[in-house]
Amino acid sequence: MARDIARSEEGKTSRRERKKVEMLFAHLKRILKLDRLRLRGPNGAKDEFHLAAAAQNLKKLAKIIPVPQPSPA
Numbered sequence: 678m679a680r681d682i683a684r685s686e687e688g689k690t691s692r693r694e695r696k697k698v699e700m701l702f703a704h705l706k707r708i709l710k711l712d713r714l715r716l717r718g719p720n721g722a723k724d725e726f727h728l729a730a731a732a733q734n735l736k737k738l739a740k741i742i743p744v745p746q747p748s749p750a
Contacts, residue, residue: 705729 705711
């Protein structure tokens, strides 16, 4: 049954989307050093994770927006 699901179109879509999410978590852990939460409690962990996600989103946004080149004088 699991093999049938994996071979289906929904299974392929699920695998592709899961790969994207896993890469984002790997980036958070490796690049942004989010391997360990430093704030205590569920609210502290949620806040820290939201800050890391916001930093990751800002980094992606900075790559999309073109930087204006200075005009030669």
